[in-house]
Every structure is written in C-alpha cells, then in structure tokens.
Amino acid sequence: MRGPCAAVRGAPGHPARLSGRGTFVIEKRIGIIMHGVTGRMGTNQHLVRSILEIRKQGGVALKDGTRLMPDPILVGRNAAKVQELARQHGVSRWTTDLAKALNSKSDAVFFDAASTQLRPTLLKRAIAAGKHVYCEKPVSTNLAEALSLYRAAKKARVKHGVVQDKLWLPGLLKLQRLRDSGFFGKILSVRGEFGYWVFEGDPQSAQPPAQRPSWNYRSEDGGGIILDMLCHWRYVLDQLFGGVKAVSCRGATHIPYRWDENGKKYRATADDAAYASFELAGGAIAHFNSSWTVRVRRDDLLTLQVDGTRGSAVAGLRRCWTQSLDATPKPVWNPDIPQPINFFEGWTEEPDDPAWGNAFKTQWELFLRHVAGEGPFRWGLMEGARGVQLAELGLRSWKRRRWVTVPTLRA
Numbered sequence: 306m307r308g309p310c311a312a313v314r315g316a317p318g319h320p321a322r323l324s325g326r327g328t329f330v331i332e333k334r335i336g337i338i339m340h341g342v343t344g345r346m347g348t349n350q351h352l353v354r355s356i357l358e359i360r361k362q363g364g365v366a367l368k369d370g371t372r373l374m375p376d377p378i379l380v381g382r383n384a385a386k387v388q389e390l391a392r393q394h395g396v397s398r399w400t401t402d403l404a405k406a407l408n409s410k411s412d413a414v415f416f417d418a419a420s421t422q423l424r425p426t427l428l429k430r431a432i433a434a435g436k437h438v439y440c441e442k443p444v445s446t447n448l449a450e451a452l453s454l455y456r457a458a459k460k461a462r463v464k465h466g467v468v469q470d471k472l473w474l475p476g477l478l479k480l481q482r483l484r485d486s487g488f489f490g491k492i493l494s495v496r497g498e499f500g501y502w503v504f505e506g507d508p509q510s511a512q513p514p515a516q517r518p519s520w521n522y523r524s525e526d527g528g529g530i531i532l533d534m535l536c537h538w539r540y541v542l543d544q545l546f547g548g549v550k551a552v553s554c555r556g557a558t559h560i561p562y563r564w565d566e567n568g569k570k571y572r573a574t575a576d577d578a579a580y581a582s583f584e585l586a587g588g589a590i591a592h593f594n595s596s597w598t599v600r601v602r603r604d605d606l607l608t609l610q611v612d613g614t615r616g617s618a619v620a621g622l623r624r625c626w627t628q629s630l631d632a633t634p635k636p637v638w639n640p641d642i643p644q645p646i647n648f649f650e651g652w653t654e655e656p657d658d659p660a661w662g663n664a665f666k667t668q669w670e671l672f673l674r675h676v677a678g679e680g681p682f683r684w685g686l687m688e689g690a691r692g693v694q695l696a697e698l699g700l701r702s703w704k705r706r707r708w709v710t711v712p713t714l715r716a
C-alpha cells in the first residue's frame with residue numbers, strides 16, 4: 306500500500322521558486338526513503354527536527370546557489386501508524402512496501418532508524434538497490450557485520466553515513482573550540498557522566514511509565530547500554546581527544562526485572578550500566594560512567610570534564626564552563642571546618658555560537674551536501690564499525706575481567 310505520490314517540487318527538471326528576498330532560487334529534489342520513523346529517534350530527531358526542518362528552511366544551500374530539497378517517503382510495517390504520522394506532519398508519501406520503495410528510481414537515499422538487529426539486512430538491500438545509505442548507530446550488533454556493510458557500500462560505490470550526533474552538540478562544539486585554541490595545554494583526562502533514572506514501568510506502581518523502549522533491556526533484542534553508548538564514546542574520544550587504544554569495562558544489570566509497553570513483566574537480560582575506562586593515543590585517560598539507573602545531580606544528562614595542564618572545562622549538552630590554571634583555587638583538606646571555597650565559582654561560561662543548530666539536523670545537512678557531491682564526509686560506515694568494535698571489546702573486557710587492546714581498523 307502506498308500513499309498518494311507527492312507533487313514533487315524540483316523533479317525532474319529542478320524548477321525555480323521565488324525566495325523570501327524576491328529572487329529566484331533553483332530547487333533540486335532529493336528523495337529519501339525513511340525507515341523506522343514511527344520510533345522515538347526516527348520521529349523526533351530525524352523526521353521532525355531534521356528533514357522537516359530542512360524543508361521548512363527551504364532545503365540545503367549548495368555552492369552553485371541551488372537548494373537541495375529533501376522529499377521523504379515514510380516506510381513502516383504498520384499502515385495505520387505510518388499513515389497517521391505522515392498526516393500529522395503533512396508528509397504526502399508513505400508506504401508499507403519497502404521492496405517497492407527500494408526499487409523506485411526517484412529516491413536516491415535510504416535511511417534507517419529502526420531496530421539495530423535488522424539494520425545490516427536492510428542496509429545491504431538498500432546498497433544492492435544502488436541507494437546511498439544513512440543510518441542510526443549502532444550499525445550492527447557485531448564488528449564482522451559492521452565491516453561487511455562498509456565493504457558492500459564501498460564496492461557498490463554508494464555514499465554512506467552513520468549518525469554521530471554528539472559531535473554537533475553545542476557543549477561538545479565548545480570543547481572542540483577550546484581544544485583547537487590550545488586552552489587545555491596537554492590534555493590529561495576526560496571524565497564522562499551519562500545517564501538518568503529510567504523507570505521500571507510497573508503499571509501497578511505509582512511511578513511514571515518507562516521512558517525508554519523495553520528492547521533496550523533485552524540483549525536478545527539488541528539492547529544493552531554498552532552496545533548503545535560505547536558507540537558514542539568511540540567517536541567522541543577518537544575525534545576530540547585521541548584515538549581509543551584500550552578499554553576496560555564493567556557492565557551491570559542493576560535492575561533485574563522491568564515491565565514492557567504492554568505492561569508485561571520481563572527479565573532484563575542486558576546491561577543497564579557500564580563503568581568503562583579508556584587509554585587514548587597521546588596519553589590521556591578517559592573514564593565514562595553510563596547508566597539508566599542513576600539519579601541526576603549534575604549540570605546535564607551528559608557531562609564531560611576535560612582536565613589539561615593549562616585549564617579544564619565541563620560541558621553539558623549545550624553549556625560549557627572553563628577554569629584556567631590562573632583561576633584554579635588552592636584547596637586545603639580540612640573536614641573539621643565548613644568548606645571555605647565555593648567550587649562552582651571561579652568557572653567562566655563559554656559563549657554560544659548562534660550558527661549551531663540541532664545536532665542531528667546539522668549532520669543530515671552535511672550528509673545531503675556530500676550526496677550532492679559537495680564536501681567530504683568522514684562519518685561513514687567505517688566510523689560506525691569503529692563504534693561497534695569498541696562496544697564488542699567492552700563486552701569482552703567485562704566477560705574476561707581485563708583490559709583489552711583496541712586494534713586499528715583501516716578503511
């Protein structure tokens with residue numbers, strides 16, 4: 306079944322439209338098959354805050370002055386759900402027939418934000434159909450599959466991208482700016498605190514319903530915080546602070562039972578917390594706590610503290626504070642008196658850059674430009690594979706109770 310086909314702007318002759326300033330702009334359509342968009346990430350981050358926002362702003366500006374206009378077709382198993390999503394957001398094309406969508410010549414890109422376990426099969430089908438592919442992380446649940454996806458895309462000469470959204474969070478962009486300015490001196494360590502309390506979902510209790518999908522807590526369904534979060538920490542560390550050389554990870558399943566979307570009690574078979582240390586190229590040590598069983602008393606759901614010889618910074622998702630060596634207080638240990646130093650003073654907030662937008666949207670724009678032939682895009686399937694590699698080695702480290710070396714993966 307397929308929804309009515311859009312009266313597509315820009316297809317195939319790239320017609321002109323009048324811009325806000327009264328000048329004509331050429332619009333070039335790019336068809337995107339969006340799979341898994343009825344899910345949490347698919348709807349909020351990818352459809353609403355990225356693709357529909359890009360459409361609202363009049364597409365992505367290309368160097369020659371044309372605007373690349375994404376034209377999504379929503380794909381899902383449940384016709385009623387997909388149709389309703391399309392209706393709510395004014396998207397004219399939707400279908401439950403993935404094979405037909407992949408066969409269509411009018412859509413150049415396949416995007417997937419559905420279940421992790423299904424991703425390799427779906428991406429392989431899309432690659433075989435000659436589509437450029439873009440997808441959520443993790444690209445797969447194991448390194449062998451992740452590498453085979455990279456090879457398939459390379460062989461088919463299609464363009465590929467994997468979501469690495471944290472890199473474009475304003476808080477992390479500020480850390481990157483500080484690093485580039487030499488603010489930190491030599492970076493010594495990076496501490497990451499990620500997490501919040503995820504409710505168990507017991508419908509009989511007075512607690513709110515669970516705010517994450519139940520598959521996250523079942524390893525047989527591709528769940529687990531190590532697989533989920535070590536993918537993120539890999540690209541954050543590799544790209545901002547030094548390549549990850551070794552990992553020591555201890556996972557835990559702190560909450561043994563939870564309740565699913567239908568109110569049914571199930572056994573949590575996947576890890577819901579991970580305590581992981583990393584050795585980085587260049588000598589810095591990183592340690593990240595990731596947990597769905599922790600209560601927040603810090604600036605944000607993710608905070609990163611970077612300590613260097615010349616200064617330190619603490620970043621949340623959006624805000625970031627610094628303390629230089631000159632502003633560093635000299636505490637003296639004395640538990641017999643109230644602490645005389647207010648440690649929250651003496652930090653300076655980093656200014657915002659108004660050019661920074663939603664992190665997912667920013668990466669989408671870079672990917673679409675790349676597909677249009679503009680600009681390199683380093684965040685492809687090999688980067689995705691590196692994330693899966695670290696998660697796999699993190700799980701191995703936990704199982705064997707020892708440090709594990711991270712072998713270099715080369716494209």
Ligand SMILES: NC(=O)c1ccc[n+]([C@@H]2O[C@H](COP(=O)([O-])OP(=O)(O)OC[C@H]3O[C@@H](n4cnc5c(N)ncnc54)[C@H](O)[C@@H]3O)[C@@H](O)[C@H]2O)c1
Nearest residue numbers: 341342343344345346347382418419420421441442443518
């Ligand atoms: N980048 C990030 O920060 C981030 C955050 C959360 C999740 N994710 C990733 O995004 C993906 C989706 O996670 P979510 O939290 O949105 O999950 P979700 O459960 O909310 O959504 C999953 C979607 O996949 C669909 N789906 C599941 N099984 C399917 C099947 N067999 N056939 C077709 N469709 C199927 C569901 O209908 C739903 O639309 C996962 O791979 C997850 O790891 C990324």
